[in-house]
Amino acid sequence: MAYPDDLLSDGERVVLHKHPHWKMLLLPYLYLIVVLGLGIWAAILVQDLTWATIAWIILGALALILVIFLFFVPFVRWRTTHFIVTTDRVMAREGVINRTGIDIPLSRISSVRFEHGLIDRIVGCGTLIIESSAQEPLEFDDIPRVEKVHTLLYREVNDNPNDDYSRVDGRQ
Incomplete structure (x- = not known):
């Protein structure tokens, strides 16, 4: 199920859309x-x-x-919990009646890491930990193929043309 395009900003596109792992x-x-x-x-x-x-x-x-x-x-x-990475931000949405969500602009992410124990490694999931400026780390549990999501998110953060660091070295 794709994330609705009408909820994205102009020029933004979905890079990754996942539900929590089936182990849940x-x-x-x-x-x-x-x-x-x-x-x-x-x-x-x-x-x-x-x-x-x-x-x-x-x-x-x-x-x-x-x-x-x-x-x-x-x-x-499980079905209404979404983890979405777009070209501009990381989003997490959950709930039907009480809908909650969080958006983290890619330019605010300072580090991305993952953790997974033995059972998580066997079934292919883990916890993604995102640290952003001036906030405590956010943990997203039961992310399927967490290592690939970590790598993808790291690439998106470093390749984002809208961040402040890319303007300093002349890239636009």
Whole structure:
């Protein structure tokens, strides 16, 4: 899904658009399997009771509530979280009802680094840490292929023709 062009400034283009890594969904999928398994098991147990229809309705409602809160909400949160690098800025957006976002102009970024542990390396993701002038470092967790994103962002920061350093050495 591409980032909407009408939200970009004139001449700005999207270089990279990512959602968090799929590892963020492992626990919600596990919850989904467990809830469905327990729901089927409980439905089989109550089928011979005299009030089986009422028990099935209660089990179905309980399973629906659990699936919504344990699977659907995290899935929507994952799907509506965006990490975007454009030719002018780095953007992070998340949320459906309470939408939050942050924009960091490339000219304000002073350093970019990444971290990933063993599990992150196995599944191919990590944490991207961006330091900008006069702010604490911003950490973006579960970025897929974080090393490539780090390299791309580093290149964008250093090749940005709008930064103050490029005007000093004569490039425009």
